[in-house]
Amino acid sequence: MALVQLRGVSKSFRKGDETITPLDNIDLDIQAGEFVSLMGPSGTGKSTLLNLVSGIDSPDSGTIVVDGTEITRLSRSKLADWRAGNLGYIFQTHNLIPVLTAYENVELPTLLLKLTSKQRRERVNLALEAVGLSDRADHYPRQLSGGQEQRVGIARAIVAHPKVVVADEPTGSLDTETSEQVQILLQRLNKELDITMLMVTHDSDAAKIASRQMILDRGKFLEPESTVS
Numbered sequence: 001m002a003l004v005q006l007r008g009v010s011k012s013f014r015k016g017d018e019t020i021t022p023l024d025n026i027d028l029d030i031q032a033g034e035f036v037s038l039m040g041p042s043g044t045g046k047s048t049l050l051n052l053v054s055g056i057d058s059p060d061s062g063t064i065v066v067d068g069t070e071i072t073r074l075s076r077s078k079l080a081d082w083r084a085g086n087l088g089y090i091f092q093t094h095n096l097i098p099v100l101t102a103y104e105n106v107e108l109p110t111l112l113l114k115l116t117s118k119q120r121r122e123r124v125n126l127a128l129e130a131v132g133l134s135d136r137a138d139h140y141p142r143q144l145s146g147g148q149e150q151r152v153g154i155a156r157a158i159v160a161h162p163k164v165v166v167a168d169e170p171t172g173s174l175d176t177e178t179s180e181q182v183q184i185l186l187q188r189l190n191k192e193l194d195i196t197m198l199m200v201t202h203d204s205d206a207a208k209i210a211s212r213q214m215i216l217d218r219g220k221f222l223e224p225e226s227t228v229s
């Protein structure tokens with residue numbers, strides 16, 4: 001079975017009198033270890049898809065199974081627990097808390113896990129090391145460059161050792177050079193830490209780092225294009 005499996009997933013939103021259906025009966029399989037990039041015109045439901053896979057939102061119909069857990073059957077509180085331990089989310093604008101240091105920002109998600117303080121410290125240090133920021137642990141977000149802030153956001157996404165990480169335009173607010181560094185980092189995490197990635201991007205260069213490129217348009221996936229990474 002695929003690590004991430006969507007079957008017959010639909011999601012609509014009401015906007016005034018109008019009903020928008022960004023996702024219309026879609027199926028998707030992502031195998032363990034894959035790095036999937038997802039492109040498509042604005043407003044086609046890419047972020048909606050990430051929110052469903054990460055259990056932030058739930059579909060109107062269909063099932064979503066991640067690593068053997070049918071998350072569409074979980075209650076809200078069970079879903080929150082599941083998400084804390086199993087899924088990482090990388091945002092476009094990293095969403096770091098300005099009054100916390102890099103270390104404390106990365107530590108936050110671990111507070112939801114049952115860990116000893118020693119285990120917690122080890123996880124945070126490992127995550128900061130993985131993104132090359134051990135020497136910036138005590139810095140506040142305002143003392144970091146945009147690329148470093150994004151790397152803290154990435155460390156926060158991997159600190160719980162999730163099997164799956166979803167990323168919503170992770171390079172969207174970075175300059176070309178920094179964007180390339182973040183792309184290389186994501187590729188490394190995928191290959192070396194065996195993290196399965198689903199990344200939404202508008203940048204066709206960033207999309208190419210994936211092992212599979214997909215396009216979502218008008219509620220459906222267009223023919224996926226296999227690539228060699």
Ligand SMILES: Nc1ncnc2c1ncn2[C@@H]1O[C@H](COP(=O)(O)OP(=O)(O)OP(=O)(O)O)[C@@H](O)[C@H]1O
Pocket residue numbers: 013014015020022040041042043044045046047048049
């Ligand atoms: N919570 C919500 N309530 C109402 N409508 C929503 C909600 N979330 C998304 N939508 C609508 O669903 C559609 C898909 O939105 P989504 O953000 O998933 O698109 P996207 O492909 O990620 O777009 P972009 O590339 O611009 O980020 C849009 O028309 C959006 O306005």
